[in-house]
Amino acid sequence: xxxTVKTYSGSFYLYKxxxxxxxxxxxxxxxSSIKSILKPDFEEILLQSDFKYKNKKGEMxxxxxxxxxxxxxxxxxxxEKEAKIKSxxxxxxxxxxxxxxxxxxxxxxxxTSLCKEMFLILLDTNQFLPIYIRFKVKEKGFLSNxxxxxxxxxxxxxxxxxxxVLILDDxxxxxxxxxxxxxxxxRKMNNTYSIIIxxxxxxxxxxxxxLLKGYKTYAIRLLGHxxxxxxxxxxxxxxxxxxxxxxxxxxxxxxxxxxxxxxVIPFTPFYILTxxxxxxxxxxxxxxxxxxxxxxxxxxxxxxxxxxITDTSTISSIxxxxx
Numbered sequence: 001x002x003x004t005v006k007t008y009s010g011s012f013y014l015y016k017x018x019x020x021x022x023x024x025x026x027x028x029x030x031x032s033s034i035k036s037i038l039k040p041d042f043e044e045i046l047l048q049s050d051f052k053y054k055n056k057k058g059e060m061x062x063x064x065x066x067x068x069x070x071x072x073x074x075x076x077x078x079x080e081k082e083a084k085i086k087s088x089x090x091x092x093x094x095x096x097x098x099x100x101x102x103x104x105x106x107x108x109x110x111x112t113s114l115c116k117e118m119f120l121i122l123l124d125t126n127q128f129l130p131i132y133i134r135f136k137v138k139e140k141g142f143l144s145n146x147x148x149x150x151x152x153x154x155x156x157x158x159x160x161x162x163x164x165v166l167i168l169d170d171x172x173x174x175x176x177x178x179x180x181x182x183x184x185x186x187r188k189m190n191n192t193y194s195i196i197i198x199x200x201x202x203x204x205x206x207x208x209x210x211l212l213k214g215y216k217t218y219a220i221r222l223l224g225h226x227x228x229x230x231x232x233x234x235x236x237x238x239x240x241x242x243x244x245x246x247x248x249x250x251x252x253x254x255x256x257x258x259x260x261x262x263x264v265i266p267f268t269p270f271y272i273l274t275x276x277x278x279x280x281x282x283x284x285x286x287x288x289x290x291x292x293x294x295x296x297x298x299x300x301x302x303x304x305x306x307x308x309i310t311d312t313s314t315i316s317s318i319x320x321x322x323x
Contacts, residue, residue: 037123042154046116046132050108051273055239063113065238066273068223068230070110072103075217087114090218091121098128098163100186102196102212104203105220108270111197114220115169118195122165129162134169140178143185166194172202183211222267228253231269235276255279 038046047062054060072090074083094101105111115132122130131150147166151158166186171179186194196215202208203219223231232252236243243249256267256275265271 037155037157039154039156046119049113051270053238053273053277057240059238061238063116066231066234066269067113067117068227068234068269069117070114071221071224071227072218073221075219084221085218087218087220091118095122095125095127098165098193099216100194100196100214101216101218102198103218103220104198104200106200106222106266106268108268109220109222109266110269111199111220112169113269115167115195115197119167127162128165129158129160130165130167132167132169135171135173137173139174143182144189164189164192166192167197168194169197171196172198176207179208179211223269223272224267225253228256228267228272231272232256232276235273239280252276252279 047064049061049063049066051066052061053065069086069088072085072087074085076083090101103111103114112134115134119130119132122128131147132154133146133150143166147164168182171182174182186192196212198208200219203217229249232249233243235241235252236248241248256272259275260267260271
């Protein structure tokens with residue numbers, strides 16, 4: 001039988017094209033569907049993105065529309081040289097031999113988006129049971145209780161015997177003694193791995209480095225030239241803009257570089273997409289404010305235009321109020 005192996009999956013699927021007289025009950029290997037396991041409201045949460053954009057066809061973007069796997073910096077106590085790895089390659093390594101690791105990065109660098117993509121990939125393997133927990137400021141309580149609560153919130157049904165992977169987002173918002181308790185709980189759990197997400201400041205503390213001793217550590221890098229082009233390519237595809245001979249990609253890449261180079265804004269997916277949306281809606285660039293201020297001003301403008309508020313004086317007065 002002809003078959004195709006699905007990416008990140010131990011299951012394979014048989015297709016009946018041009019095959020006659022197949023044995024009964026052996027035509028296809030059944031596979032559990034993500035939609036049949038996840039609760040619909042949580043599935044919607046996984047597809048939510050901080051950046052929302054509607055194209056000219058009226059289609060609204062979601063997390064998958066513009067997601068690109070970022071590159072990571074590998075931190076090693078033994079090797080002083082800075083090493084790089086692609087985040088999807090890190091996941092492949094994890095699937096072969098699971099281990100605990102932590103991720104940190106700048107504001108709006110795509111930490112939560114990467115969390116959600118990792119969740120879906122891990123779930124799709126049918127080899128792990130991912131559990132996504134996003135902490136809030138001053139949150140307390142036992143991790144074991146949170147795990148049971150989130151299993152009920154995220155899944156209709158699940159196999160409790162397969163290894164669990166805890167994706168602990170915004171871990172840095174917790175008070176230090178709560179962080180200590182949670183790490184100790186994780187270390188005592190059998191058949192359980194954890195991925196801890198923090199911000200850049202968290203990593204600079206010696207106490208926090210010692211707390212996560214034994215965790216491999218990675219930093220989300222800002223989008224370099226190739227990754228920016230990958231993001232631009234997704235933008236062109238969603239907006240049905242032809243990219244003949246890569247001319248459109250090169251033009252937008254140069255536009256982004258010129259827009260952000262004069263300010264303090266980092267090359268993150270959120271800010272790059274904001275700049276692209278501003279250009280698409282013909283929102284003028286205010287050179288008297290920083291690039292970061294421009295991005296937030298642009299978001300207000302885009303929101304007003306999507307609500308069909310097109311009067312320029314109204315838009316100007318509202319954006320000036322927020323500015």
